[in-house]
Amino acid sequence: MIEILNRLIDVIEERIGEDVDIETFASTMGTTSYHTRRMFASLAGIPLSEYVRRRRMTVAAADVVGDDDFLTISVRYGYGSTEAFGRAFRSVHGVSHGVVRRNGGPLRNYPQIRFHLTIEGSIPMDARIVEKPAFLLVGHAVRVPLIHEGVNPRIQQHIASLPATEHERLKQLSDTEPAGLLQVSADVDPDYAEGSELTYLHGVAVNAGSHVPDDLDAIEVEEGSWVVFRTSGEHPAALQAAYATSATEWFPSNPWRLRPGPSIVAVLERAEDFSTATCDLWLPIERS
Structure with a gap:
């Protein structure tokens, strides 16, 4: 995967003013767009789309301080108008392209990313592979923003709004792995962009043929x-x-890659105040 991501970086640089077809690129490299985007975001710390925008505007800065008219530069970097180009330029450099042309700056430089793999083996990962037939996740769902670190207050609020009797009712419905009350994240942005919306479901797993109450x-x-x-x-x-x-x-x-689907957290043990916990994190995968 590291080699694939570095090749993607090269392709982006070669076609800096074009939109790279990630589906086609991933397919030719023997992987999927979904896995490529998720791995890029996890390793680079920013969504692929954001990296492309920063690199474009870094390279475009050299043209802005030159003599070409702004419409020509805008089209060169994939924008249909100087207004759209100007918004992207300001979002990266903090000033308008007009100011930069007059004053030569200020400019922010975003260098190319290169990925390197270092396997230290100091922290073993406790993992197991599970094959599961189709099943259902049932409970109470809400749309929430993606937050990379810390507690998500929207999720906390959603769980707190459910009475204790409802938690017990859900537990009684659980009839397959992962067992017990679950924290489910679905419809996650493949770029894993912080602030993007996802569907959070507080519920349980049930077999595909199980009866699901109408209110869930x-x-x-x-x-x-x-x-x-x-x-x-x-x-x-x-x-x-x-x-x-x-x-x-x-x-x-390992010879696996992420596939589209929900990620699931099963809380096995926890402190009364939830400051510590033992959990199982379930991620959908397929052979690479």
């Missing part, structure tokens, strides 16, 4: 493989670290 939301989950990581420690820090470590250590070292 349901997510259909396809048959397939899952990797399950066991995490333990400060919550949610240990869980969020597992997401990052899976991208930097587990996926590059």
Whole structure:
């Protein structure tokens, strides 16, 4: 995967003013657009689309301080108008292209990313592969923003709004792995951009043929493989670290890649104040 991401960086530079077809690129490299975007965002710390925008505006700065008219420069870097180009330029450099042409700056430089894999093996990952038939995730769903670190207050608010009797009712419905009350993230942006919206479901897993009460939301989950990581420690820090470590250590070292589908957290044990917890993190995968 590291080699694929570095090749993608090269292609972006070769076609800096064009939109690279990630679906086609990933297919020719023997992987998927979904996995490529998720791995890029996890390893680079920014969405692929944001990296492309920063690199374009870094390269475009050299043209802005030159003599070409702004419309020509805008089209050269994939924008249909000087206004659209100007908004992108200001978002990266903090000033308008007109100011830069007059004063020569200020400019912000965003260098090319290069990915390198270092396997230290100092922190073993407790993982297992599970094959599951199709099943359902049922419970109470809400749209929330994606937050990379710390507690998500919108999720906290959603869970707190459910009475204790509802938690017990959901537990009684659970009839398949992962067992018990679950924290489900679905419809996640492939770029994993912070602030983008996802569907959060507080609920349980049930077999595909199980009866689902009409007042509950349901997510259909396809048959397939899952990797399950066991995490333990400060919550949610240990869980969020597992997401990052899976991208930097587990996926590059194993013949699996992410596939579209929900990620699921099963809380096995926790402190009364939820400051620490032992969890199973379920991620949908397929052979690479």
